[in-house]
Amino acid sequence: MFVGHYGVSFAAQRMNRHIPLWVLFIAVQLLDVLWAPFILLGIEKVRIVPGITASNPLDLYYMPYTHSLIAAVVWSSAGYGLYRLWRRRAAAGAPTLVGLAVFSHWILDFVVHRPDLPLYDNTAKVGLSLWDRPALAFGLEAALLFVGMSMFLRGRAGPKTGMTIFGIVMLAIQAVVFFGPPPASDTAAATTALLAYGLFAGFVAQWEIRHSHVHRA
Numbered sequence: 001m002f003v004g005h006y007g008v009s010f011a012a013q014r015m016n017r018h019i020p021l022w023v024l025f026i027a028v029q030l031l032d033v034l035w036a037p038f039i040l041l042g043i044e045k046v047r048i049v050p051g052i053t054a055s056n057p058l059d060l061y062y063m064p065y066t067h068s069l070i071a072a073v074v075w076s077s078a079g080y081g082l083y084r085l086w087r088r089r090a091a092a093g094a095p096t097l098v099g100l101a102v103f104s105h106w107i108l109d110f111v112v113h114r115p116d117l118p119l120y121d122n123t124a125k126v127g128l129s130l131w132d133r134p135a136l137a138f139g140l141e142a143a144l145l146f147v148g149m150s151m152f153l154r155g156r157a158g159p160k161t162g163m164t165i166f167g168i169v170m171l172a173i174q175a176v177v178f179f180g181p182p183p184a185s186d187t188a189a190a191t192t193a194l195l196a197y198g199l200f201a202g203f204v205a206q207w208e209i210r211h212s213h214v215h216r217a
């Protein structure tokens, strides 16, 4: 899953307005944000196999450190701990929400991935393979993204057009990933993914700065 993960960020920010949205953007993608450099360093492995699923050509055959269930629990705990350290005065609910946001990545990946998500190490792999039903998988990404975003924008003062356009751009990028040509190589896939996660988090960070006066009002 790609842009659908951000629906969780938007919804979580609606539940606790004190958590920066950009932090939740990193949190919901943390497993992939780590996956990309792990691929570039050869710690985890992927190969491009067009047709391996109907919409995603990645054969994710070795990713025990980022996408096993055990690893997801560990990284979620790390997200909880880091947020607690960073925002010492935050109420206990905030770091818990950040930890759950990290864990939501594995749950949503479980729905769309082929059985390539190990429960532990590189074994006992699971996945419901929604990627083999491209229209459904794409619809799920769009629904999650826009339901979450509308929750986030509801009750907020100030202009909403910029964020809505950002959502449409994200969905367009998702469409290219789904229905466009496969990535040129494993490293190209990892690099573009990391670039996208950075740009998306950067966009919402500057959006929050520009809208902070509205929030305070």
Ligand SMILES: [Zn+2]
Residues within 6 Å of the ligand: 001, 031, 032, 067, 105, 109
């Ligand atoms: Zn993932």
